[in-house]
Structures are given as C-alpha cells and as structure tokens.
Amino acid sequence: MALLYVALLHFPVYDKNGAVVTSAVTHMDIHDIARSGRTFGVRRFYIVTPVGALRDLAGRILRHWGTGHGAEYNRTRKDALEIVRLTEDLDDTIIDVEHDAGAPPLLLVTSARTRRPTITYGGLRRLIRDGVRPLLVLFGTGWGLTEEVIGRADHLLPAITGIDTYNHLSVRTAAGIILDRVCGARDELEEART
Amino acid sequence: MALLYVALLHFPVYDKNGAVVTSAVTHMDIHDIARSGRTFGVRRFYIVTPVGALRDLAGRILRHWGTGHGAEYNRTRKDALEIVRLTEDLDDTIIDVEHDAGAPPLLLVTSARTRRPTITYGGLRRLIRDGVRPLLVLFGTGWGLTEEVIGRADHLLPAITGIDTYNHLSVRTAAGIILDRVCGARDELEEART
Numbered sequence: 027m028a029l030l031y032v033a034l035l036h037f038p039v040y041d042k043n044g045a046v047v048t049s050a051v052t053h054m055d056i057h058d059i060a061r062s063g064r065t066f067g068v069r070r071f072y073i074v075t076p077v078g079a080l081r082d083l084a085g086r087i088l089r090h091w092g093t094g095h096g097a098e099y100n101r102t103r104k105d106a107l108e109i110v111r112l113t114e115d116l117d118d119t120i121i122d123v124e125h126d127a128g129a130p131p132l133l134l135v136t137s138a139r140t141r142r143p144t145i146t147y148g149g150l151r152r153l154i155r156d157g158v159r160p161l162l163v164l165f166g167t168g169w170g171l172t173e174e175v176i177g178r179a180d181h182l183l184p185a186i187t188g189i190d191t192y193n194h195l196s197v198r199t200a201a202g203i204i205l206d207r208v209c210g211a212r213d214e215l216e217e218a219r220t
Numbered sequence: 221m222a223l224l225y226v227a228l229l230h231f232p233v234y235d236k237n238g239a240v241v242t243s244a245v246t247h248m249d250i251h252d253i254a255r256s257g258r259t260f261g262v263r264r265f266y267i268v269t270p271v272g273a274l275r276d277l278a279g280r281i282l283r284h285w286g287t288g289h290g291a292e293y294n295r296t297r298k299d300a301l302e303i304v305r306l307t308e309d310l311d312d313t314i315i316d317v318e319h320d321a322g323a324p325p326l327l328l329v330t331s332a333r334t335r336r337p338t339i340t341y342g343g344l345r346r347l348i349r350d351g352v353r354p355l356l357v358l359f360g361t362g363w364g365l366t367e368e369v370i371g372r373a374d375h376l377l378p379a380i381t382g383i384d385t386y387n388h389l390s391v392r393t394a395a396g397i398i399l400d401r402v403c404g405a406r407d408e409l410e411e412a413r414t
Binding site: 066 | 251297300384397401405
C-alpha cells in the first residue's frame with residue numbers, strides 16, 4: 027500500500043473574482059478533514075499557509091485538543107488531529123512527505139473546474155494498492171487551486187459531479203468524498219455496481 | 221427516479237454520555253449539506269429542531285443568502301440554500317415530504333453505530349432508480365440518532381468505514397459521502413471496480 031497524504035492549501039488560491047489570494051484557515055476544515063483522513067487511512071494531513079500567525083493559531087488548536095482537558099473531553103477528536111501537520115508552502119510539504127515516506131510523492135490535484143482529468147478514482151485506488159510512490163492529494167480553499175499549482179501535478183482527478191453541472195461542494199465535503207472513493211471499504215462500493 | 225429528501229435531526233439525539241438531548245443548529249451543517257444536496261439532486265433538505273428560536277435564526281440565515289445582498293454576493297450559496305426547509309420534528313418532516321411528493325416516504329437511517337444494516341448503498345441506488353416511493357434519509361447531530369428514531373426506519377444503511385474501526389466523520393462529511401455513493405456520477409464509480 028502506498029502512503030497517502032493530504033494537503034489543504036490556503037495559498038495560492040483564487041478568490042471569487044479570480045484574483046490570487048491567501049485564504050484564512052477555517053477551524054472546521056481542520057477538524058472535518060482530519061476526521062475523514064483518520065477514517066480513511068491518511069498518514070498526514072497538512073494545513074498549508076504562508077501566514078505564521080495562522081499556523082500559530084492552528085497549532086494552539088491542535089495542542090488544546092491534543093493534551094490536557096481537550097484530549098480527555100473528546101478522544102476521537104484527539105485521534106483525528108494527531109495526523110495534522112502545519113507547513114508554510116507546497117515545497118515544504120513535499121519535503122516533509124519525502125522525509126516521512128522515504129521517496130518524493132506523486133502530486134494529485136482535484137478541482138471543481140477540472141475539464142480533462144488524467145486519472146480516474148479507480149486509477150488512484152490502484153496507485154495506492156500498488157504502492158510504488160507515496161501520494162499527496164492537494165485541495166484548495168477559497169475558489170480553488172491556481173493554475174500554477176495544478177500545472178505542477180502529476181495527475182488531475184475528475185471533478186465530483188451529481189445530476190447536473192452544479193458542483194459547489196465545500197472543500198471539507200469534497201475531501202471526504204474523494205477519500206471514500208479511493209479508500210472506502212469495498213463491500214459497499216462493490217454492491218453499488220448494478 | 222424516486223424523489224430524494226434529507227433531514228438533519230437535532231432532536232432526539234445522544235450526547236457523548238448517551239443522554240437524549242437537543243443539539244444546537246450549526247451554520248456549517250446547513251451550508252455544507254445544502255451544497256451536497258444541491259449537487260446530488262436532493263429535492264429538499266430539512267433542518268429539524270423543536271427549538272423555535274433556532275428555526276428563526278436559521279430562517280434569518282436563509283433569507284440573508286436568499287435575497288438581496290447575500291444572494292448577489294454568492295449565487296452558488298443561494299442556489300444550494302433554496303432546497304432547505306425548517307421543520308419542528310420528524311412527523312412534520314414526513315408530512316411535508318408526503319405533501320410534496322404525493323406519497324409517504326420510506327425512511328432510511330444511517331449511523332456510525334449501525335451493526336446490522338438492512339440495505340446496501342447499491343440497494344438504495346436501485347430504490348432511487350426504480351422510483352416507487354419517495355425516500356427520506358435521516359442524519360443525526362451530536363452523538364447520533366436515538367434508538368427510538370432508528371427503530372422507525374424502514375431501512376438501516378451500513379456505517380461508513382475505512383481502514384479500521386475509526387469512523388468518527390462529521391455529519392456534514394458523512395452526508396456528502398452517502399449522497400455521492402447513491403447519486404454520484406457513475407462513470408467514476410464504475411472505474412473504481414478493479
């Protein structure tokens with residue numbers, strides 16, 4: 027099995043007008059994606075922001091739930107947040123993955139705007155199963171990852187769609203769905219093949 | 221196609237000690253599940269709480285984003301929140317579904333504690349495709365739906381699991397994953413069958 031990593035980038039991302047911005051760190055993103063990551067076997071979940079004050083704030087949240095009263099109050103939250111790491115940018119994140127996994131990761135990106143995916147979710151499932159390289163899946167906050175980041179990816183995953191063209195999922199939900207698609211227990215997915 | 225409805229119950233649910241409580245309405249639940257519902261074709265998403273003040277508050281949020289400045293500022297949020305309804309309890313919710321769909325709904329529940337599911341996700345996908353009865357999927361806040369509510373369900377869905385027994389997903393994420401499993405675009409799911 028390949029080691030699986032997830033990163034949530036707060037820079038560089040687009041705002042609603044297409045400008046490249048740094049977005050704020052949202053507490054609910056940390057908690058929800060950490061819980062999904064812990065459920066689906068993600069080894070580390072990176073909160074990536076160049077803003078030192080926001081990394082410090084996130085670090086205080088992690089310490090609150092990781093030790094002392096918070097850890098006693100909510101054990102499942104502590105277990106989830108143990109996979110969270112704080113990094114400054116994508117390059118630092120890649121270095122940390124390489125240091126942890128012993129090899130540089132393949133970069134995968136997902137975007138609601140993806141028009142020409144280069145890998146399917148089944149393909150990603152096979153990459154995990156075959157385990158040749160560690161895998162780092164990138165998510166963007168705000169209105170999504172910039173073209174510059176997308177251009178660095180080894181693979182583009184398909185956009186998640188339902189009945190029509192509306193696909194404005196929260197990044198928290200999108201991360202959960204994608205992890206379920208590639209790491210969810212197989213029995214139920216197999217049953218869905220009718 | 222069967223009409224699909226989702227309800228998020230804030231009573232009766234368990235707290236962390238197993239007591240039956242009324243939980244507070246969380247804004248992020250409204251936004252995230254509305255977005256997932258809108259993406260995957262849910263006809264109405266019910267916020268169910270017996271607390272009138274919380275229904276009023278949720279109503280103000282919906283009006284803010286549904287009209288005037290909020291609607292102009294974020295069109296995709298307005299589109300998502302249009303499917304939200306506020307109800308007092310499960311019975312009122314069932315009546316509203318029956319009024320809208322013309323037939324009483326089948327009740328489906330999902331719980332991280334489900335040990336003996338009575339339907340698979342593929343089975344639910346078939347129920348939607350075959351379209352005999354409207355379907356109402358119930359989610360619980362806090363530490364989950366009470367046994368009393370679960371006992372009223374026509375079907376229990378399997379718990380969502382990943383690599384081990386940890387399955388403490390946020391209800392927002394769980395709702396998104398379940399909707400993707402039963403309504404997500406098929407091409408990618410088909411690709412996952414290897």
